[in-house]
Amino acid sequence: MSNEATEGARRPVQTEPGVLVHSGADRQLATEHWLLSTLTDSxxxxxxxxxxRNGITALPMGTLMSAVQIxxxxxxxxxxxxFPSAEVDRMLGEIFEGGPVICDPxxxxxxxLVPASVPRTWADALDDWRAQDVECLGKSYYLCxxxxxxxxxxxxxxxxxxxxMPSMATLCPPLRVARLIAAGMHALGAEAGADR
Incomplete structure (x- = not known):
């Protein structure tokens, strides 16, 4: 073996700095802590x-997040x-770019689940959407x-x-939620027109 080959074998291999990867269990635990931080310690x-015990608990809205009821x-x-179906669940994941959605069958x-500010910023739109049973749950509301x-x-x-919910503080983009509501209202309007 040549001297160069021997020296090369002794040199440490240069690697790129790694990326810290969290396991799914770590992300789930962090997300659980984040959700529960909406509650007082007691x-x-x-x-x-x-x-x-029940697989469900009531959490207050309007601090870390709000919820749009659709x-x-x-x-x-x-x-x-x-409704309900795995196909719709998959499509909602795509439409909301992985933002979290709860289904109440x-x-x-x-x-x-959207940013806490949405009830304030959507006030005018919500007045129009209430006729379709769309509601935004902010402060003073609890969500199971x-x-x-x-x-x-x-x-x-x-x-x-x-x-x-993929990780803590990951929420649905409000514009995507608004577009889904508008598309649903348009489709329901078209169905109503076709029935006449």
Missing amino acids: KRQAARREWD PASLVAAATGGR KGHRYYA VPRLDITRHSEAYASYWSVP
């Missing part, structure tokens, strides 16, 4: 017990899917939030993550 343990009929009209509603691992429709749970 209420967090009770909320954890409710998640463990009727299933509007979502089905906008996506062309049936018994109430026939979806809840898109499923445990983070409940990601499929099941009779065992009252609600599920139609689009799971």
Whole structure:
């Protein structure tokens, strides 16, 4: 072996700096802590017990996030899917760029989690949308939030993550939510016109 080859074998291999990768369990735990931070310290343990026992707990809206309540009929009209279904869940994930959505099968509603400021910034639009049963849940509202691992429709749970929350503070882009509502209203209007 030549001297150059021997020296090359002794030199450490240069690598690029790595990227810190968090496991799914770490992200889920951080997201759970973030969601529960909407509660006072004394209420967090009770909320954890409710998640463990019932798979759902009520969290206040309007501090870290708000929720846009969208009727299933509007979502089905906008996506062309049936309620509830894995197909609609997948389409909502694409439409909202992975932003989290909760499905309430018994109430026939979806809840898109959005920034806390949306009830204020959407005040005029919400007045028009209320006729379609669209509501924005901000301060003074509570939302029943499923445990983070409940990601499929099941009779065992009252609600599920139609689009799971990928990490803490990741929310639906409000403009995308508004576009879905407008598309659903347009589709329902077109259906009503065709029925006449």
